[in-house]
Amino acid sequence: MNQVPLSHILFVSTALFFIGIYGLFSRRNLVCMLMAVELILNSVNINFVAFNKYLYPDRLDGFFFVVFIITIAAAEAAVAIAIIINLYRNHRSIDVEDATNMKF
Amino acid sequence: MPKDFFALMKGELLVGLLIIVLLFLKIGNKQRSNETLLRLINGLLLFNLAAGFFCIRPGNLFGNSFQTDPLRILEKNMLSLGTLIISLQAYDWLRQHKHVVEFYILLLSTLLGMFFMISAGNLLLFFVGLELSTIPLAALVNFDLDKKPSSEAAIKFILSSAFSSGLLLFGISMLYGTTGTIEFAILPQRLDGDPLQLFSMILVLTGFAFKISVVPFHLWTADVYEGAPVAVTSYLSVVSKAAILFVLTPVLYTVFKSPGDTWVPILFLLSILTIIVGNLFALRQQNMKRFLAFSSISQMGFILIGIGGQSAEGRSAVIYFLLIYIFSNLGAFGVVALMSARAGRERIDDYKGFYKSHPALSWVLAISLFSLAGIPPTAGFFGKFFLLLAGAGKAHYWLIALAALNMVISLYYYLRIVKAMFMDESREPVEKMRTGMPAKIALTVCVGGILVTGLASGAYQYMHSLIAR
Known part of the structure; x- marks a missing residue:
């Protein structure tokens, strides 16, 4: 069976990483920024799984790492969304441009 | 098992x-x-x-x-x-x-x-x-x-x-x-x-x-x-x-x-940038918490110089400095916390004439700020001295000189607060606050820590012996 070469998968994950960074810097909606961060974390997951399957199939370090990253990303999203809800109650908006009480 | x-x-x-x-x-x-x-x-x-x-x-x-x-x-x-x-x-x-x-x-x-x-x-x-x-x-x-x-x-x-x-x-x-x-x-x-x-x-x-x-x-x-x-x-x-x-x-x-040759110069560059930018922004702050934020940024720069030494001395200097930093920064924050909880004030101008109403608290804040600035009898001086000494093992001397020069600049803004407390008159002074027992204990521990770790520094020896082991 012809396998997809490792370099293609790494290309996808790196592209996803930079799409995430671009999204974080260009989006002004807090929920979209949170989604961009999740993209970054998922690109890391792809990296780990690909490296583990292609290069080091005899040990499971990479897979364990992925399980923990998924769990922690969920926890992070939960706390971040709670904070966003609280921010909405205080500011009546989830646009970062409106959350500028403190500067310099 | x-x-x-x-x-x-x-x-x-x-x-x-x-x-x-x-x-x-x-x-x-x-x-x-x-x-x-x-x-x-x-x-x-x-x-x-x-x-x-x-x-x-x-x-x-x-x-x-x-x-x-x-x-x-x-x-x-x-x-x-x-x-x-x-x-x-x-x-x-x-x-x-x-x-x-x-x-x-x-x-x-x-x-x-x-x-x-x-x-x-x-x-x-x-x-x-x-x-x-x-x-x-x-x-x-x-x-x-x-x-x-x-x-x-x-x-x-x-x-x-x-x-x-x-x-x-x-x-x-x-x-x-x-x-x-x-x-x-x-x-x-x-x-x-x-x-x-x-x-x-x-x-x-x-x-x-x-x-x-x-x-x-x-x-x-x-x-x-x-x-x-x-x-x-x-x-x-x-x-x-x-x-x-x-x-x-x-x-x-x-x-x-093994890639130490790569990260040491990066670390030194970052450290000197951190010290300078932290100092410059701390100069213009009016809010006490923001001011302490920028002061802590510039302290991080000094710590990075110590890490850049890449030696057992560097590591023990970092741990020793952090011990001192815990005491001196918490001493300053303790007074700020009291002021914020009791009087609801956080601006630097609110500290004008603080010495008249609260002499003991003023001394605590002043000693903590002296320690953060690195004035000799307090522990902060020895902390920074060991950090720069460790960094001098690897860095160019101009970098160490630049860092030492920045310590002088930092004196300006730390002393600005001391001046406000001890010398300035205030139009709306803070009314007398009661200091609770827990806060008193915490501040005493901080001041004691600053003085003891500065005068009797067996702590550094102990940390160094643990690392060298």
Whole structure:
């Protein structure tokens, strides 16, 4: 069976990483920024799984790492969304441009 | 084997036990007043600190993923001490707060995460500990639920910390891809100077730099410090930064030992940038918390110079400085916390004429600021002296001279506050505040720590002997 070469998968994950960074810097909606961060974390997951399957199939370090990253990303999203809800109650908006009480 | 388990993990188990006790206190339906709760919790934290000094021995658990030795236990004790002091200082603020127990549950969860991070023997446990110590902190930053700046600070904190852990993780994944291991012990043998490994090292360094707010990545710091409640600000600036530095130093010294020629110049460049930018921004601040934020940024620059020395002296200088930093920064924050909780004022101008109404508190703040600035009889001078001495082993002398010059610049803004307290007249002076017993104890410990570690510095010798062993 012809396998997809490792370099293609790494290309996808790196592209996803930079799409995430671009999204974080260009989006002004807090929920979209949170989604961009999740993209970054998922690109890391792809990296780990690909490296583990292609290069080091005899040990499971990479897979364990992925399980923990998924769990922690969920926890992070939960706390971040709670904070966003609280921010909405205080500011009546989830646009970062409106959350500028403190500067310099 | 089970005996080993309890003896080696006693710090973590104790903090975990405290969290469970607090959870039961919360769900139990017996009504207790805040004062009783706070007294009980402070007692438990004191017990936690005292227990850290017993049963100190090295060992490994869980197939080397959890490691402990006297040095790590010393670092954990320093963090417990910082937490206890902050808890005592927060007494006045928490007395009127509705969610006392939740505050401590979150605080102790971050402490538990830091303990695991310090003891980590591989990248996985390190990462889990790091996240356990940052996610609850974001909730803590938002603890003034109905205040606008608090929620704004929290969102800034969680987004920037999530982004920085993303960078760190991408670096770790590249490291795993090129070496095939996540063990700290095996990694250095497999590093062969591959460009991808250098790239991953830069990413890991960036992730750390975000967490300790080194200059190109410092923008979140001042906003978060200003918006968060004072107790959380002091926790962020002292305990959480100290924990990350405790891990950063061994990671750079052991894991990235061979590419040392690459990261040492980067570290020196970042350190000098951090010191200069931190100083320049601290000059123009009007809010006390923001001012302390920028002062802590410039202190981080000095610590990076010490780390850049890449020697046992460098490592012990960093730990020694952090001990002093805990005392001096918490001394300053203690006064700011009192002022914020009792009088609701946080601006530097509010401290005008402070000496007339509160001579003792003025002296505490002045001694802490002298120590932060590095004036000789206080401990801060020796801390910075050892850091620069360690850095001089590797760096050019002009860099050390530049750093020393910046210490002089920093004197200006520290003395500005001392001048405001002792010499300026105020049109609307702060009315006399009552200082509670817990705050008094905390401030006495801070001032005592500043003076004792400065005059009798067996501490440095002890740390050096632990590292050299």
